[in-house]
Amino acid sequence: MAVIKPRRPEYAHLYAPPPVPPEVIRSHRVIVLVAGIVILSLADLVVTLAYLKANWMMEANPLASYIIRSTQSAWALAAFKCCTVTVCATLLLRLRRARAGEVAAWCGIGLLTVMSIMWRCYSHHFDDPEELFLAQTSMIFDEDRLGLP
Helix, strand or coil: CCCCCCCCHHHHHHHCCCCCCHHHHHHHHHHHHHHHHHHHHHHHHHHHHHHHHCCCCCCCCHHHHHHHHHHCCHHHHHHHHHHHHHHHHHHHHHCCCCHHHHHHHHHHHHHHHHHHHHHHHHHHCCCCHHHHHHHHHCCCCHHHCCCCC
16 A cells, blocks of 8 residues: 655644544454354254264253253254354443453353363363264163263
């Protein structure tokens, strides 16, 4: 991009681009962070459903666990997850110009990143076929497990 230099320095302010307010910059950062929250939440839902269908895990979230036990439906769990993420994203987008909104968005990204790292560590437990067999055979009673059918 070409920069036009004024001939007279006293008119230099007329040629300079207007400064961008910090609220606008913060707003753009929060929008990107909210997009990251949505993407990481969808990835968390996909991995959760995959492990629940394989009966390799129990849900640690008490609300999601109740939904799984009462409905035995992946759609109900997905609807719950989508509703909670929608509420979170809406609140963050409403507060995107405030410092508290940006801090909350960074906290959300941080928590979901930690969850992604935990999923990765959890998935490494099933790389060995012997451990996979033990995990599948360790669930003796159907009523004790929280996996989806």
